Amino acid sequence: MNYDPKSSKAEEFINDGEIMETLDYAAKNKHNKVLIDSILEKARQFRGLSHREAAVLLECDLPEENEAFKQLAIDIKHKIYGNRIVMFAPLYLSNYCVNGCAVRLFLI
Numbered sequence: 001m002n003y004d005p006k007s008s009k010a011e012e013f014i015n016d017g018e019i020m021e022t023l024d025y026a027a028k029n030k031h032n033k034v035l036i037d038s039i040l041e042k043a044r045q046f047r048g049l050s051h052r053e054a055a056v057l058l059e060c061d062l063p064e065e066n067e068a069f070k071q072l073a074i075d076i077k078h079k080i081y082g083n084r085i086v087m088f089a090p091l092y093l094s095n096y097c098v099n100g101c102a103v104r105l106f107l108i
Contacts, residue, residue, distance in 0.1 A: 022052050025055065030062075036060055037068075
């Protein structure tokens with residue numbers, strides 16, 4: 001099945017092959033300073049990151065780059081939320097159970 005990140009079908013946007021390729025890409029590029037710096041610059045400009053770009057940053061083990069990543073995350077958080085704490089409660093609305101659960105709804 002083809003990978004389609006815009007699909008509404010889980011089996012199309014959650015693709016094992018794509019996940020494995022992304023993890024491999026991240027492992028191969030975890031020391032690629034030029035790529036990592038370009039990803040950080042893209043984030044700095046609020047242009048959004050792809051899942052592969054995020055995977056590279058999470059895999060990176062270069063102390064200087066990780067410090068830049070940490071500081072950028074702090075800067076972006078302050079630009080968006082200011083000096084306050086924001087909490088989000090997860091809310092899942094779906095009729096699709098990824099665990100194959102059987103849900104029974106009883107109306108009274």
